[in-house]
Amino acid sequence: MAASLQPLFSAITFLLLIASLIGSSEAAGIVQYWGRGHSEPSSLAEFCRREFATDVNIAFLKDFGSGHMPELNVIHPWPSAADIESCQNNQTKVFISLAGPSNLSSVEDAQEVAAYVWNTYLGGESSDRPFGTAVLDGVELHIHSGNPNYLDVLALALKGYPNVTLAVAGECPIPNLFLDPTIRTGVVDQVRVEFFDNPSCEFLPPNDTSLLFRSWDSWSDYPGVHKLYLGIPISSSIASEGGYIPPNELVYDVLPYLQNSPVYGGITVYPYFGHGVTFKSLLRSYARAV
Numbered sequence: 688m689a690a691s692l693q694p695l696f697s698a699i700t701f702l703l704l705i706a707s708l709i710g711s712s713e714a715a716g717i718v719q720y721w722g723r724g725h726s727e728p729s730s731l732a733e734f735c736r737r738e739f740a741t742d743v744n745i746a747f748l749k750d751f752g753s754g755h756m757p758e759l760n761v762i763h764p765w766p767s768a769a770d771i772e773s774c775q776n777n778q779t780k781v782f783i784s785l786a787g788p789s790n791l792s793s794v795e796d797a798q799e800v801a802a803y804v805w806n807t808y809l810g811g812e813s814s815d816r817p818f819g820t821a822v823l824d825g826v827e828l829h830i831h832s833g834n835p836n837y838l839d840v841l842a843l844a845l846k847g848y849p850n851v852t853l854a855v856a857g858e859c860p861i862p863n864l865f866l867d868p869t870i871r872t873g874v875v876d877q878v879r880v881e882f883f884d885n886p887s888c889e890f891l892p893p894n895d896t897s898l899l900f901r902s903w904d905s906w907s908d909y910p911g912v913h914k915l916y917l918g919i920p921i922s923s924s925i926a927s928e929g930g931y932i933p934p935n936e937l938v939y940d941v942l943p944y945l946q947n948s949p950v951y952g953g954i955t956v957y958p959y960f961g962h963g964v965t966f967k968s969l970l971r972s973y974a975r976a977v
Contacts, residue, residue, distance in 0.1 A: 704970050705739055707938045708954060715946075716741025718854075718879060718916060718955040719966060720784070722761035723747070727958070727965070731766035731781075735774035738967050741953065742854075742877075743774060744784040744827050748804070752790030752834065756803045759817055768821035780824035782854060783808045787865070788833025797837040801844030809851060825852030827879070830865045839868040846874040854879055856918065856955065859888035859902050861909065870911040879955040880906055881918035883930025890932045890941065900944055907948045914952035917945055921958050921966055934970055 709715050719740040721731055728734045735743060745766070751757035759765065771781050785804065791797045806813040808823050826845055830838060845851055854877035855870060857863040863870065870878060880902075883889050888902030906915055923931035932941055945951050956966045 704934070704938055707942055708739075709741075715951060716953040717966070718742040718744065718877075718953065720744045720746045720956075720958050722763065724958055725762070729763040730770060731763075732770040732773040735777055735779045738965060739970075740779055742780045742782060742824075744782045744829075745823075746784045747786035747829065748783055748808075749786050750788065750790070751785065751800050752796055752837075753792045754796065754799075755790070756800065757785055765817050766821075768819035771818055771821035771823065775824070780852065781821075782825045782827045782852070783823050784827040784829045784856075787830040789830050789838060789865070790834055791837035791841065792834075794837060794840050797840035798844045801841055801848075804845065805848045805851075809848065811848070825854060825876070827854040827856055828866065828869065829856040831858065832865075835865040835868075838866065839872050842869045842872055842874055852876050857881065859883075859885050859906070859918075861902075861905055870909065873911045873913075875911060875913070877914045877916060877952055878906070878909075878912045879916040879918050881955075881957065883918070883920050883926040883957075884928040885930070886928060889928075889930035890936070891929065892931075894936060894940065896936075896940060896944070899941070903945060903948070907950050912950055915948065915950045916952045916955045917941070918955040918957060921956055921969065925957065 708717060717740050719738055721727060721734045721743050722745050728737060745761065747760050748757035749760045774781050804826060805811040807816055810822050828838065828842065842853060846853055853875050855866045855875050856879040857866045859880050859882050869875060882899055882902065888898055890896060890899045906912060920926040920931050
């Protein structure tokens, strides 16, 4: 009898884990990346069906500025409009992730990049739209290198277009080297902070949350932060300087603290692009073990 009930207990535990991750806020969610993983589904629509994600970043649009428009750099066949609309119909927002290095050289340069992204991937018009008629929900500025100048101008220009959700993804030390002026504009909807590979602001094994919580509280009070996301690595193998949080610590120790913050937005899961581990499989493994 006990053996026959075990799958039910695992399923219930798994659902409780997901509920804990998402939290009580309607705005809270799980952000994931698609486009560079050899072990992930090559179809974006299949990824949205298989993985738990409220927001998916197509990774990446790369290398922009100084008159150069960003280029789509994914290892899979480009998603069709039907793929993207399938995700959106299942309540998963689709972002294009604009990655560094940034080489913006002027206000006009930043505005031209914003116009290109709007016309090519969002609600504008262009003869060259890789995803056809699909209109993406937003843009993530995933900037860790290059020239930090004029990124705030790029953000303001993107938010000048209608119905654009804007996110930024950066490292946890404050102020952020590349995105601080952008966050301070106040137009960023989601601030996705990578709380790993930085010993001053990450979880320390086996269960030391003090530095992580101190950094989280500082970010929660930071000017321009409206929704704050906990960025975590999917595996310890991609966090060479630490910060990996085991699922049990995440669910029972870390998230209850973070969810008390009025700006808690959810979590961002950073993948290991050569690894077979997915966030869903990681949580299922934990559910089976408890």
